[in-house]
Amino acid sequence: MDDKTVRLSGISIKNFRGIKEANIQGFSDINVFIGRNGAGKSTLLEAIYLASAFVNEKDPLTSELRINVITKRRTDREARVDKAILWYSLNTQYPIQLVLFFTDGKKIDLECPYQQTLPDRIWIDIDKIYEKIRDIPSGYTHFNYSSAQLLNINTNTYINVPRLRNAFFRVFKKEIEFLNNVIIIDEKILRHPEVLEQKIWLKILAKRLDKKIIEIMRKSYEKDAEDLSYVPMSGTYCLVLKLPHTVVRVDDLGDGARNAVLLTAYLLLVKNTIVLIEDPEIHQHPGGLFSILEFISEVAKSNDLQVFMTTHSLELIRLIKKIAEEKKIGLRIFFLERENGIVHARIIESVDLDIIQDLGIDPRFLDLF
Amino acid sequence: MRQLKPYEESFTVMARDLTKKFDCIILCEGKSDAEILKILNRRLNLQLGDNVAVTHAEGIKNLLELAKYISALARISRRLKLIGILIDLDNETPSNRFQRIKNSLNAVELDLVNVNILSSQLYNGLLKLDDRSLDIKIALAGLMDLPFQKHMIEDYVVKAAIINGTISKSLLSKHSDAKTLLSAQSISINEFLTKVGIDVLKKSFAHLITMLEETKRVI
Numbered sequence: 116m117d118d119k120t121v122r123l124s125g126i127s128i129k130n131f132r133g134i135k136e137a138n139i140q141g142f143s144d145i146n147v148f149i150g151r152n153g154a155g156k157s158t159l160l161e162a163i164y165l166a167s168a169f170v171n172e173k174d175p176l177t178s179e180l181r182i183n184v185i186t187k188r189r190t191d192r193e194a195r196v197d198k199a200i201l202w203y204s205l206n207t208q209y210p211i212q213l214v215l216f217f218t219d220g221k222k223i224d225l226e227c228p229y230q231q232t233l234p235d236r237i238w239i240d241i242d243k244i245y246e247k248i249r250d251i252p253s254g255y256t257h258f259n260y261s262s263a264q265l266l267n268i269n270t271n272t273y274i275n276v277p278r279l280r281n282a283f284f285r286v287f288k289k290e291i292e293f294l295n296n297v298i299i300i301d302e303k304i305l306r307h308p309e310v311l312e313q314k315i316w317l318k319i320l321a322k323r324l325d326k327k328i329i330e331i332m333r334k335s336y337e338k339d340a341e342d343l344s345y346v347p348m349s350g351t352y353c354l355v356l357k358l359p360h361t362v363v364r365v366d367d368l369g370d371g372a373r374n375a376v377l378l379t380a381y382l383l384l385v386k387n388t389i390v391l392i393e394d395p396e397i398h399q400h401p402g403g404l405f406s407i408l409e410f411i412s413e414v415a416k417s418n419d420l421q422v423f424m425t426t427h428s429l430e431l432i433r434l435i436k437k438i439a440e441e442k443k444i445g446l447r448i449f450f451l452e453r454e455n456g457i458v459h460a461r462i463i464e465s466v467d468l469d470i471i472q473d474l475g476i477d478p479r480f481l482d483l484f
Numbered sequence: 485m486r487q488l489k490p491y492e493e494s495f496t497v498m499a500r501d502l503t504k505k506f507d508c509i510i511l512c513e514g515k516s517d518a519e520i521l522k523i524l525n526r527r528l529n530l531q532l533g534d535n536v537a538v539t540h541a542e543g544i545k546n547l548l549e550l551a552k553y554i555s556a557l558a559r560i561s562r563r564l565k566l567i568g569i570l571i572d573l574d575n576e577t578p579s580n581r582f583q584r585i586k587n588s589l590n591a592v593e594l595d596l597v598n599v600n601i602l603s604s605q606l607y608n609g610l611l612k613l614d615d616r617s618l619d620i621k622i623a624l625a626g627l628m629d630l631p632f633q634k635h636m637i638e639d640y641v642v643k644a645a646i647i648n649g650t651i652s653k654s655l656l657s658k659h660s661d662a663k664t665l666l667s668a669q670s671i672s673i674n675e676f677l678t679k680v681g682i683d684v685l686k687k688s689f690a691h692l693i694t695m696l697e698e699t700k701r702v703i
Contacts, residue, residue: 151502450560461560470556474511474539475488480498483506484537484561 120387120419121289122218123163128458129212130203131165132158135456140216143445144415145422147435149479150451155458156425159451160299160391161185163423165201166213167297167389169225169237172261175296176381177310182227182235188303198235201227203456213237217290226257228268238266247286251279258283260291296385301393304381305374308365312354315380316345324383331379332356335406336372343376370398379410387419396428405434412438432478436465450481485525485532487518488539504534507703509561510568511553512540516673517570517625517637521696523677524689530696535703544571551588558594558611558618566619566702567611568695572636573626578605581624596620606695619702623695631656637692638662641673644688648680 125140134155148156168181177184186196199205207229215223224243227236238257251258252274255265263280266273284291304310311319319325325343332340342357348364355362356376365376374397382390392411396404408431415422426432432448439446448463463471463478471478486506488494498504512518518540525532544550550571557567573581589596595612602608605624610617626635627643642662645651651669659665666673677685686693 459562461562463560466552467556467560470553471560473541474509474553474557475491475494476539477491477495477498481560482563483498483504484509484557484564 121221121293122421123215123293123389124218125216126159126162126166127212127214127216128159128162130206130209131162131211131213132201132203133453133456134158134162134458135203137162137458137460139449139458139460141447141462142421142423143447145412145435145439145444145446146424147432147446147448148423148425148451149427149432149448150453151479151482153453154451155453156451157189157393159458160393160423160425161188162213163215163389164297164299164391165211165227165237166215166223166225167294168261169223169239170260170291170294171296172236172259174298175385176298176304176314178314180235182237184299188299188301199229202229215290215294217293219289221287221290223287223290228257230268230271236262236264236266241265244283244286248279248282250282252276260284293388296388297391298381298385298388299391299393300378300381300395302397305377308354308373308377311365311377311380312345312352315384316354318384319380322383324380327383328376328379331375331406331410332372335400335403336369336375371400371403374398375403375407378407382411382414382418382420385418385420389421389423390415392422392424394425394427396426396431401430401434404428404431405438408435409438412442412444416442416444427479429477429479432468436468440465448478450478452482485522485536485538486534487522488537489515489518505563506537507535507564508566508568508699509537509539509557509564510570510699511550511557512538512570513572513637514543515540519674520637520641520677521570521692523674524685524692525696527678527682527685528693530693530700532696532700536699547584547588548591550585551592551594554589554611554620555592555594558613561618564618566621566699568699569620569622570625570637570692570695571622572634573605573624573628574636575634577628578624582607582622585622602698603691603694605691606698608698621695621698621702623692625692630662632659632661634661636662638666638673640688640692641666641671641676644680644684645669645671645676647684647687650676 123142128134128137150156165185172180174181174184186198199207210226210228213225225237225239236259238259241256254267256268257266260283263275263277264273265276329340339359340356344355344357345352346355354365365373395407450461452459518538521538541553586596596609597612599609607622609620611620625637627639630639639662646653
């Protein structure tokens with residue numbers, strides 16, 4: 116990481132999904148969250164993703180509103196979901212609060228009040244930025260960078276103030292650039308190659324990043340993979356993997372191979388931002404997992420990415436530790452547990468990981484100690 | 485008392501039960517030490533339950549390594565009330581051995597305070613951490629009155645075997661340590677301890693029994 120880049124050093128969360136309160140500090144270049152089911156691992160990823168909606172309310176991969184992505188992420192139901200499900204205990208009386216801490220000492224205090232009549236936005240309380248940004252029109256209580264809007268929460272009215280956006284950018288330039296392209300990669304997006312096909316593929320091809328994807332395919336999935344191509348099939352166009360004697364739609368590859376194609380493509384496109392990856396071990400043979408983790412580490416370095424992953428896999432923990440040591444990239448493992456809505460995090464340093472495993476303690480069961 | 489190794493066995497137990505928490509972990513030098521503690525707990529009905537974990541370091545090379553293990557356990561635990569350490573005296577006196585352990589803990593930035601000497605080879609103290617304190621009990625294994633060059637947990641087994649009549653006192657001077665003696669006599673430690681009388685166990689292992697009873701008292 117050079118002087119031009121900034122990183123997330125910590126996050127504080129209140130009233131979001133199953134998290135009443137959480138304060139987690141000490142983030143590194145690659146961060147792995149482990150813990151029992153329901154510990155808050157995925158919610159932590161979503162909190163970071165949601166906070167980035169303050170800067171850019173649309174997902175850079177799908178162009179969908181980030182708040183909608185979060186609201187619909189965990190379900191395949193078609194029916195409209197009330198965003199109240201994002202509030203802890205559905206208690207919309209209090210706002211969701213997210214505080215982002217950065218490695219340059221700055222912090223951004225965000226909140227999302229439940230407002231039935233207004234667009235879903237992430238706001239910053241004016242009081243929190245008043246010292247840094249002047250000439251804010253009076254009577255307004257909150258500011259959203261993405262839409263350049265000031266909100267009066269008491270009257271439910273808002274105005275557009277582009278100059279305030281510029282002022283905010285001058286103060287928080289690095290942080291805004293860093294949060295602008297935050298992406299979340301989960302099983303949902305990995306089941307839909309059409310996102311890659313329709314929105315991303317041209318960008319991949321324009322930079323010939325497809326060669327890198329083929330490299331990964333040959334390493335651990337299809338050793339004879341020749342190329343990726345976009346061909347007409349069944350009345351539409353699909354991405355296919357070219358093999359010596361046939362072509363296979365990316366949809367029809369094995370789940371592990373398909374996930375590898377999509378994950379590598381998405382990671383190659385983003386720079387100087389945060390990548391959130393949920394359980395990358397799903398459908399992966401250890402060989403494939405190693406290739407993916409090695410790729411993630413390499414691109415994290417080359418593209419200035421800060422990576423946050425959740426996992427239940429001891430193999431992933433062992434492999435990423437080895438890879439991080441070899442590639443000299445910072446790694447931190449956080450064990451999470453949640454009690455009465457409060458999330459506690461324990462940092463497991465690399466040296467501690469070796470020791471506790473020597474003693475017969477599985478780091479995924481740290482809640483027993 | 486739950487043994488954390490072999491991993492495959494303890495993994496299944498831990499995966500099965502979400503509610504079991506450990507209040508204490510006893511760290512032994514080697515596998516045989518952990519086995520001996522388990523046998524004592526079972527045969528003497530000490531009733532150290534599922535909230536006590538026993539593990540071993542597969543032979544600690546030096547005290548700094550021991551200190552690193554203790555440091556890791558202290559740092560990553562939230563629920564532990566007590567760490568028990570069982571380590572051989574080797575060729576040192578108890579006070580020297582304990583002082584070197586204390587120095588090793590200091591070397592890894594762990595402060596051992598409020599030290600009590602519960603008996604000549606059993607020490608109690610508090611590890612001061614950033615956010616809390618953790619009880620620690622250090623038991624130094626070995627019987628100084630046996631004429632060995634190095635003292636270890638197997639000393640107690642030799643004592644039991646002498647009381648029991650399984651081996652003669654005259655053999656003591658022929659071996660440098662208890663492990664060698666027991667091996668030369670083809671005595672399987674686990675088998676012997678499982679069969680020997682309860683009174684013999686109590687007389688021979690009084691020191692370790694005190695440690696286990698103290699552990700139970702704290703948790």
